[in-house]
Amino acid sequence: MFAPFASRDFRVLWLAIFLRSGALWLDQAARPLLIAELTGSAFLLGVVLAVRMAPNLILGLFAGAVVDRYPRRMILALSQVGNVVASGALFALLLFDVVEAWHVIALAAAAGVNIAFFQPARQAILPALVDDSALRPAVALSQTANTIMRVGGALLAGLLLAFADFTWIYGAMTGIYVGAAVCTALIRTRGTAAAAASRASGSLWRQTTAGVRWAVETRWPMAVLAISVVMFIFLVPYQGVFIPLIVVDVLGEPKSWVGYLMAIGGIGAASGSLVLAGLRSIPAPGRLMAMLLIAAGLGMAAMSGAPHIAVVGVCVFVAAACSTNVMSLANLTLLAQAREGMAGRALSLMNVARGMILVGALVTGGLADLLGARTGLLTMGVCLALCATLMLASPLARRVSDEDGAVN
Numbered sequence: 001m002f003a004p005f006a007s008r009d010f011r012v013l014w015l016a017i018f019l020r021s022g023a024l025w026l027d028q029a030a031r032p033l034l035i036a037e038l039t040g041s042a043f044l045l046g047v048v049l050a051v052r053m054a055p056n057l058i059l060g061l062f063a064g065a066v067v068d069r070y071p072r073r074m075i076l077a078l079s080q081v082g083n084v085v086a087s088g089a090l091f092a093l094l095l096f097d098v099v100e101a102w103h104v105i106a107l108a109a110a111a112g113v114n115i116a117f118f119q120p121a122r123q124a125i126l127p128a129l130v131d132d133s134a135l136r137p138a139v140a141l142s143q144t145a146n147t148i149m150r151v152g153g154a155l156l157a158g159l160l161l162a163f164a165d166f167t168w169i170y171g172a173m174t175g176i177y178v179g180a181a182v183c184t185a186l187i188r189t190r191g192t193a194a195a196a197a198s199r200a201s202g203s204l205w206r207q208t209t210a211g212v213r214w215a216v217e218t219r220w221p222m223a224v225l226a227i228s229v230v231m232f233i234f235l236v237p238y239q240g241v242f243i244p245l246i247v248v249d250v251l252g253e254p255k256s257w258v259g260y261l262m263a264i265g266g267i268g269a270a271s272g273s274l275v276l277a278g279l280r281s282i283p284a285p286g287r288l289m290a291m292l293l294i295a296a297g298l299g300m301a302a303m304s305g306a307p308h309i310a311v312v313g314v315c316v317f318v319a320a321a322c323s324t325n326v327m328s329l330a331n332l333t334l335l336a337q338a339r340e341g342m343a344g345r346a347l348s349l350m351n352v353a354r355g356m357i358l359v360g361a362l363v364t365g366g367l368a369d370l371l372g373a374r375t376g377l378l379t380m381g382v383c384l385a386l387c388a389t390l391m392l393a394s395p396l397a398r399r400v401s402d403e404d405g406a407v408n
Contacts, residue, residue, distance in 0.1 A: 003130075004138035009188050010129045016183035017122060017145035020080065023087065023176040024146075025153030025266070026160075027111070029259040030169045031104065032244050033161065038101045042245060046365020048108050049240045050358040053232075055112035056119075057355025063116045064348020065207040072125040072344075073187050079118035080181035086110040087177050091170040119354070120347035123331050128189035139332045140276045147324055151266030158259025211345030221334060221349055227289050227391055228330050228353035233360035234384035235296050235323050238377060239265065239316075241364045245373035246303070246312060253309055264313045265320035272321035276328050285329045290392035296322035297385030304378035 004010045032045050067075055090107050093099040122142060130138045160169045215221040239262065247257045282288065296319045303315035327350070334346040367376035 002137070002141070003134040004141055007130050007134075010126075010138060012183055012186050013122070013125070013129060014142065014145045016076070016080070016180045016187070017142055018149050019176050019180035019183060020083065020118075021146040021149035022153040022156070023083070023173045023180065025149060025262060026157045026169055026173045026176070027087070028240065029154050029157035029262050030161070030166055031108065032240050033255055033258060034099075034166050035101060035104050036244060038099070038104065042241070042368040043365040044101065044105075045241045045244065045368070046237070046361040046363075048105055049237055049361035049364075051105055052108040052112040052115070053355050053357035053361065054109065055116045055355070056351045057358055059113065059116045060348050060351030060355055061208050061211060061345065062204065062348075063351055064120050064211055064345035065204050066117065067120045067124050067344030067348070068207060068211075069204060071189075072121045072128070073184070073189055075117050075121040076125065076187070077181065077184045079114045079121070080177065080184045082114040083111065083177040084174060084181055086114065087170060087174045091167065091174050094165075094167040094170055115354075116351055120344050120351060123335055123347045124344045125187075125189065126335070129187075135336065136332060139335060140274075140328055143276075143324060143328045143331070144270055144274060147266055147269035147272075147320075149266070151263045151270065154259045154262030154266055156259070158256040158263065161259055162254065162256035207345070211348070214345070215349060220337070221346060223286060223395075224330050224333055225349045225353055227286065227293070228326070228350060229356045230384065230387045230391065231293055231296075231323060231326050232353050232356045233363070234380050234387065235293065235300070235319065236357055237360040237364040238300060238319075238380055240361070241368055242303075242373055242377045242380075243312075243316070245368055246306075246377070247309070250373050251309055251312070257309060261309075261313060261316050265316045268317035268319075268321035269324035272325040272328075276325050282329065282332075285333050287392060289326045289329050290388045292322040292326050293388035294385050294392070297381045297383075297388060300381030300384065301378055302381075304374045304381060 005014070031048060035041075035044050035048050086107050090099070090103065093103050123139065126135060126138045126142065156172070157169060160172070215225070243261055244255070244258050247253045247261065248255055276282075299315045299318040299322070303312055303319075306312045306315065330350055330353075331347060334349060337346075364376070364380060367379055370376070371379065
């Protein structure tokens with residue numbers, strides 16, 4: 001399970017992801033509350049999440065071609081510097097008390113551009129850091145770096161929200177991003193995987209279209225994409241919209257509980273990642289992904305009627321464990337089966353899927369405004385469970401579970 005940590009450079013990358021994730025989850029907890037305080041609009045909670053994810057949809061496949069063409073370490077470093085700039089700008093606006101809603105939304109879009117390039121690069125660089133035999137646990141453990149600080153970052157956000165204001169939160173976030181950028185600069189790559197990007201030929205447009213043709217002709221990557229799209233539309237957006245509304249408006253709890261619940265979700269996500277890292281093989285990843293989404297949908301439905309914050313916490317734990325494992329399974333399948341020189345473009349399919357959070361966020365915000373927090377959340381959970389059930393019974397899941405898509 002922990003073999004990848006024998007590599008010095010994997011340890012450095014893990015620490016960079018760990019720090020970045022801490023800052024990211026500070027932002028995930030604070031930004032919805034900040035926009036709610038500035039505007040009082042549930043719909044704008046969805047808009048903030050939508051503009052953050054829009055660059056993934058617009059730049060997703062192009063970002064994959066860039067990752068395959070240029071040194072991945074450089075792309076990771078530039079992405080981290082972009083995070084420092086975006087977070088630092090919002091910190092300065094808060095410090096001088098001149099922040100407006102459009103600033104928060106615009107800087108969320110800038111952060112989304114960084115995410116679009118960072119996500120495929122951090123997975124595609126792994127073969128240059130660890131041996132082939134350690135690749136599967138490396139993918140899962142890199143996801144664990146995200147999920148552990150989902151706990152720490154969200155807990156820190158909860159504490160800061162209880163005792164300080166948004167200025168302190170974004171100041172801390174900027175400092176953490178600086179640490180992540182420094183760690184990224186210390187990464188070294190090696191071997192043929194490190195040189196793959198420099199051997200790429202042809203224009204970026206040609207490389208992008210070649211990646212699309214490969215995905216369509218191979219078929220199972222499109223099945224991974226379809227399952228992931230369902231998750232990113234119906235599951236992922238709920239925490240940025242419904243958790244703040246359920247906590248503050250429905251249950252009447254202090255807003256610090258938004259951070260604490262996200263931390264509970266982080267514990268669930270980290271637990272799920274460690275279980276996945278310890279598995280010897282995954283013979284049917286497609287079916288497993290669909291079953292995890294069904295469980296997450298049922299958890300969201302139960303959360304919608306929760307009478308107490310403790311019940312919400314249990315449901316958040318389950319939903320987070322399921323969503324993290326679906327993402328890890330999708331990334332692992334794409335990375336393990338992609339041919340040499342295609343890793344960035346294969347992983348960029350997840351960028352496209354992640355960009356569909358834009359659709360889910362707008363739908364989620366609209367449902368919250370029209371139906372209220374409880375009924376809107378119930379609607380999203382039922383839709384997720386139904387779509388996943390249909391996929392489980394369709395050829396989609398089987399295409400990611402045959403000999404071409406299986407993960408050993």
